[in-house]
Amino acid sequence: MRDGHLEARPVRLAAVVLAGGQARRFGGRDKPMVAVGGQPMVGRVLTAAAEAGMAPRVVVGPPREGLPAGVVVVQEEPPGGGPVAAVAAGLAALDAEAGVAARRAGDLAALNAEAGVVALRAGDLAALDPEAAVAARQASDLAASDAEAGVVGLPVLDAEVGVGLPVLNAEAGVGLPVLDAEVEVVALLAGDLPWLSADAIERLVGALGESDGAVFVDESGRRQVLCGVWRARALREAVRRLASVQGASMRALTEAMNVVEVRWEGGRPPYFDCDTEEDLRRVIDDE
Template sequence: MRRRDGGRLPALRRGLRGAPGGAAADALTARVPGRGRARPRPGCPGGGRDSAPGDTGGVTPYDVVVLAGGAARRLGGADKPGVSVGGRALLDRVLGACREAGRTVVVGGRRATVRPVVWAREEPPGSGPLAALAAGVRHVEADTVVVLSGDLPFLRDGGVRKLADALAGGSAEGVLSVDPDGRDQPLVAAYRTEPLRRELALLATEHGNLTGLPLRLLVQELDVLRIPAEPLASFDCDTWEDIATARATIREHGNVLDEWITAVKDELGIELDVDTGVLLDLARDAAHGVARPAAPLTTFLVGYAAAQAAGNGPEAVSQAVAEAARKAAALADRWANEAADGTGTGKGTGTGPGKGTDNGTGSGTDNGAGAG
């Protein structure tokens, strides 16, 4: 890449490699503590990578920086992070995908959010994505940082984790998502924290500041690996047409139930993974075997029973939901069998508390069982 300053940045890079007393090294060391060595551009001779992959044990610790302070000019200056898609603010949808992060930093104006975050702001506000990224990275503690825009309605935690794991599995300095059109998505990406800080500091020194600089200047200075984006993960909402498309997609038959459950969990502050198939089967069994109104009431009671395990952690609650659903489904099955038998004998015999036999008339066992 040709430098407008006639090669000032290469000189700074050479200074960074030199004695600690060099002026360039001193300036950058003050801004980027613990920085690794400066490196040649990717693909150049001697362009080895700074970091070797370690044994992550299948778990890659990472922080997240979400950029949510843009001007949203193509939305007429609307408050884009707060625009609702599927009943949830765009920013909250992104934060929902960050639940595995050690720390989540949001660069933008403060607002109520569905998850706790660390707030940061570029100076001056609105000075561009690189300035915002630099402001956010100051608060990062992990060796890996996932960088996201705040307008990704279909991002999932699995997609975020995939980026972090891909970075840990190699020696690149960054992993970029590539959208279906083949375009780099530097705001759906993971970076090694220290090389990222180093390049931001170098760019700030070269240009005087980071105001208005495009993200591609950063990407082309890092050794990056490109991977295909998860389906729809890189879809962002820049226009009202994008917002309309996102809202329509969420209501498609194949998506609506998962979207609704996620929205309800966020609204209620629940962080719990449950087998929705088990609960749907239970609701069906209660509706068909007992009576239609029994479906929501039964699932409520299962949830109440599971809540008694809440003090033992999310995994215990998930197990309690499964066990309570199993018991309730078995009860609904017995209830339905009694109704089908019509005599209170057979499969239904002896299931009621303190009632080993029926009087033979069936009147003691079919308390409205046929209503479904």
């Protein structure tokens, strides 16, 4: 809370990068791994997503060496099943990541009873030791303002006893806070966008509002659906509506969704994708 007003809760963001396909017009090369400015194109996309605060980041495609640490790699089923199959695989990977986080929070919460005993002991000791009481209050203040610190606990040392005792979430007193692991907004990004930037992604997130999605449109007004951000819940519902994800088009996936169209002004378009060798030469010449 600041100046008597509740601060807006941060929206949890993630990125799903589609990096499969056959690249038939690219001489059979692994197009997302072709370097531009010394970095693979898919690496540039992942960097932009990270700088825009997106985590986790999922790449849908075959296993590759040289991807940034912490990136989750999954394969659509069947391999080569098309962009919607890749989107479904990416969403499933995000759900799996959220499940891991929830289980970790659950494991911590399962220690509730023991933590409560420790908290009481810490309180008893602090009451007997003014120095420990000060340290406890300072640690509690930090734990209350820092969610991560509240999860791991902050040690309070009792000088007389010489034993470290964890201070738990100050508001709850006992137990550990449960993390909100569910991703709310997902960026769907092609793996061959060499001019994508964090600024472009942030512009899309800012335009999203209450809509299901926000995408860039090119000069002709065509939606660039693999350079957009989407409500995760709306995406999941759209996937469920399809009879089959295999071979389905992105248009079929998104046609019933409420989408904001964003025009890019100010330089190289972030939605420009390298479909051909000629596109790549254009990008390299502009570097």
